[in-house]
Amino acid sequence: MITSPPKRGMALVVVLVLLAVMMLVTITLSGRMQQQLGRTRSQQEYQQALWYSASAESLALSALSLSLKNEKRVHLAQPWASGPRFFPLPQGQIAVTLRDAQACFNLNALAQPxxxxxxxxxxxxxxxxxxxxxxxxxxxxxxxSL
Known part of the structure; x- marks a missing residue:
């Protein structure tokens, strides 16, 4: 009976292939985790921006109501029209500017014949x-023509 020579390197090849497959799976999972973290960070920043804008709107309404409490007419000499107000944030600041839109022209009025x-x-x-x-x-x- 003739015996074949022992296959010495086959176990090493199998181990290396399994290691390569496991590394590919790990890299894929790591990439997906990074994508999910980026999405979560983006959603948090979006929600924070919504809260900042809601806060700015609330501050604007309180400034206008305070001005109307003291005087009956709204005019540009009141504190709300004095220019931008800056509010510090951990990573910057918000500038809130109120403008009188009463003198603006409404183009939508031209679209309704x-x-x-x-x-x-x-x-x-x-x-x-x-x-x-x-x-x-x-x-x-x-x-x-409009």
């Missing part, structure tokens, strides 16, 4: 464009 406010909105837009040194005929053309 059936309402009675459209002619007034067109007249206001023509007046605003004319203030920019645009000729009157061109201002009317722009307003009517």
């Amino acid at each position: 059936t309402t009675a406010s459209r002619p007034l909105a067109v007249q206001q837009l023509i007046a605003l464009i004319s203030r920019l040194d645009v000729p009157a005929y061109r201002a009317e053309l722009i307003a009517e």
Whole structure:
């Protein structure tokens, strides 16, 4: 009977293949863990930003209500209109600026042709464009094209 030579290196090859497979699984799991940690960090920062914006809104409302408590009319000489207010945070600061939006032009009023406010909105837009040194005929053309 002829015997085959012993296969000495086969056990070592099997162990090395198993080790390589285990390392691949470990690397994949580690990468997925890093992705999950990044997602969690991003969600936490998003939630923190929501809370910061809610806090800024609350501060703005309290400043406006305090101004209205002392005076009946809202005007730009009140403390809320004095400029940005800065609030320190652990990694920076928040700047809260309140602006009077009463004098802003509402472009949405031009998008509704059936309402009675459209002619007034067109007249206001023509007046605003004319203030920019645009000729009157061109201002009317722009307003009517909208």
